Amino acid sequence: MGKLLCAILATAAVVAAAPAWAVAPDAAQAPKVFLRQTEQVTARAHLIYKPNPTDPPFEGNVVVIEQTQGLVVVDAGGSPPSGEAAVAEIRKISRKPVRYLIYTHYHGDHNLGAGAFRAAWPGMIVVSTARTRENMTGAPMAYVAGYAKSYSDMADFAASQAADMKLPAAVRDGWARTAKAGPGMVAGYTGLTVYPADKTFTDRFSIPDAEAPIEVLFLGRGNTDGDAVVWAPRQRLLAAGDLVVAPIPYAAHTYPGEWIATLKKLEALDYAYLVPGHGPVMTDRTYVEKVIAALETVRAQVGPLARADVPLAEVRKRIDLAPMKASFTGDDPWLKVLIDAVFTGDLVSNAYKEARGEAVVQGKG
Ligand SMILES: [Zn+2]
Structure with a gap:
């Protein structure tokens, strides 16, 4: 991770x-x-x-x-x-x-x-x-x-999100914790x-x-x-x-x-x-x-569309991963932020590549 x-x-x-x-x-x-x-x-x-x-x-x-x-x-x-x-x-x-x-x-x-x-x-x-x-x-x-710089940018972004009153309180709290950890993380990754x-x-x-x-x-x-x-x-x-x-x-x-x-x-x-x-x-x-089960769900939904040459952005609109995502996040708003950022976003891309016979390259994309 x-x-x-x-x-x-x-x-x-x-x-x-x-x-x-x-x-x-x-x-x-x-x-x-x-x-x-x-x-x-x-x-x-x-x-x-x-x-x-x-x-x-x-x-x-x-x-x-x-x-x-x-x-x-x-x-x-x-x-x-x-x-x-x-x-x-x-x-x-x-x-x-x-x-x-x-x-x-x-x-x-x-x-x-x-x-x-x-x-x-x-x-x-x-x-x-x-x-x-x-x-x-x-x-x-x-x-x-570039790790320390990335985390410096991240902590800065987190602070702005933590102050965004349009976001749910639990999401702002998650960003606030991220922002608070920022200076120590940046030091650790330098x-x-x-x-x-x-x-x-x-x-x-x-x-x-x-x-x-x-x-x-x-x-x-x-x-x-x-x-x-x-x-x-x-x-x-x-x-x-x-x-x-x-x-x-x-x-x-x-x-x-x-x-x-x-x-x-x-x-x-x-x-x-x-x-x-x-x-x-x-x-x-x-x-x-x-x-x-989650991997099978994504492959089953993405595979046929990818093989039919539906563009990736369109595939993302057509599939329904809500029940699968909820099985991991429940009602937790912070986990809902994380799951798109670290799991479903990349998983859909990778399943799309796999179905089209394209390579997943470590460290890229
Ligand atoms: Zn890890």
């Missing part, structure tokens, strides 16, 4: 309107904005999360699995202060060193905190799929250079370094252990072209990365049809705990089923 605020910004079409560095960074605010909390999931697994997942900054979950000789961590937080917060939480959980850091995918909200991990555990090995490494060393990661993986794999990477063996798996394309999931069969815990994001899925550069197939493979694993890329631990399959 790396570019979520940027997606909202693009949707609002205010990118060009904002002046340079509308909101200045405030480093003193960053530790508060990127604060983390820890929840024990099993005897050997913890989730380190950012409270209020639907408030910015949208930070990926960090999962810690304790093996006999050390720790395996899934994702690193999305900024240097976020990584520092995660490292501090890990030190409270165990004195064992982090031996492996696994990236679920390339989006920065899951890996731009890795510098703090490198400093804390110099012997640590970072693992990702080969595709994720290519993305992190290529054009898809280039957005990082001067970023990308840390690509040391070791890559294509289908499977095993980290054996007597108590908590781990399999890192590529199950197919979905959220990106190189998503890894982390499976701890003894704990029956699955870290799904942004293949599963709650309470609103994230669709930026997704492959709708393949995403469904990948989610079905994920569901076939005998998990008792599914840790999504964002949001709380799930103990059943209800939410994953809802995401699959």
Whole structure:
């Protein structure tokens, strides 16, 4: 969910309107904005999360699995202060060193905190799929250079929305929270370094252990072209990365049809705990089923129109996604803002491309 605020910004079409560095960074605010909390999931697994997942900054979950000789961590937080917060939480959980850091995918909200991990555990090995490494060393990661500026513009836009009395109170509140987090976010996203993986794999990477063996798996394309999931069969815990994001899925550069197939493979694993890329631990399959149903709904509505050469803008007018969207948002006005910005807008575009045999390109469009 790396570019979520940027997606909202693009949707609002205010990118060009904002002046340079509308909101200045405030480093003193960053530790508060990127604060983390820890929840024990099993005897050997913890989730380190950012409270209020639907408030910015949208930070990926960090999962810690304790093996006999050390720790395996899934994702690193999305900024240097976020990584520092995660490292501090890990030190409270165990004195064992982090031996492996696994990236679920390339989006920065899951890996731009890795510098703090490198400093804390110099012997640590970072693992990702080969595709994720290519993305992190290529054009898809280039957005990082403009990240702080994007968030500065975003916070400025948020302040204007928060003051717009034509908007419902709950939406203004959401924008007000975004604006308030702005200076700390801008500081956190300034001067970023990308840390690509040391070791890559294509289908499977095993980290054996007597108590908590781990399999890192590529199950197919979905959220990106190189998503890894982390499976701890003894704990029956699955870290799904942004293949599963709650309470609103994230669709930026997704492959709708393949995403469904990948989610079905994920569901076939005998998990008792599914840790999504964002949001709380799930103990059943209800939410994953809802995401699959949503993807099927969009493909079913968009596909025939796309193949009949109906222009995309017209397709958007003709389809009816209201019941599907309501299944995620309920009556929450802020979630209604988010779902168009991060899920349905891109999902319709991607389903349209898919139906017409056009490529979804990571980092573009
Ligand atoms: Zn994410």
